[in-house]
Amino acid sequence: MARYTDAVCRLCRRQGEKLFLKGTKCTTEKCPANKRAYAPGQHGESRNRRRKISNYGLQLREKQKVKRIYGVLEKQFRRYFKIASKAKGITGRVLLQLLERRLDNVIFRAGIGISRSQARQIVRHNFIFVNSKRVNIPSFLVDKDDLVQVKAKEKALNKIKDNLELSKDRAVPSWIEFKPVDFSAKVLRLPEKDDIGQTIQEQLIVELYSK
Secondary structure (H helix, E strand, O other): OOOOOOOOHHHHHHHOOOOOOOHHHHHOOOOHHHHOOOOOOOOOOOOOOOOOOOHHHHHHHHHHHHHHHHOOOHHHHHHHHHHHHHOOOOHHHHHHHHHHOEHHHHHHHOOOOOOHHHHHHHHHOOOEEEOOEEOOOOOOEOOOOOEEEEOOOHHHHHHHHHHHHHOOOOOOOOOEEEEOOOOEEEEOOOOOHHHOOOOOOHHHHHHHHOO
8 A cells, every 4th residue: 555655754744733653752852843843845944934824725735744644645544534524423523533433543543553653564564453353554544442452472472561661650541541561452433533632624624625
């Protein structure tokens, strides 16, 4: 599956805000977004240069922001929107719920991975079981009462223990019950927008795709 392979810190600088794409590394003083708090590229250093952003530009920027946070590309993101638009409920909220329900996001939220990209690798390496069945698809959507478990050899488990230590200051959302003893996470309920922890204006995305 296609994925973004360039430096992720450029995405935060382009967005103009921290997206925490590298997890705990984004909280250090060495973070490039802290050192160079302006857009990347030839004209990025014109820090005092102000450009008026159109309504379309705001909508596009919000869509790009959400895509970057969850690490999905346009084709897959559009498919999520299509599913959300046909589902019951508010389209924008359903869209965010679908993204939060991704298996790689659950692994990240539980602290098993320090970033979503690392969580995606953990899933791809066949370490994750959902309801006792091996699942190696990062986009797999968990449901209420699903039990997600890590089953790996000692070397991999030691790495995950290190991740949990690094992520200890990041609270596990209330819709997930994580047990570090056996590296398991139970989905207590479906996530809501308030569980995301980042400011997202999903209505702008709905307006963009509704044109």
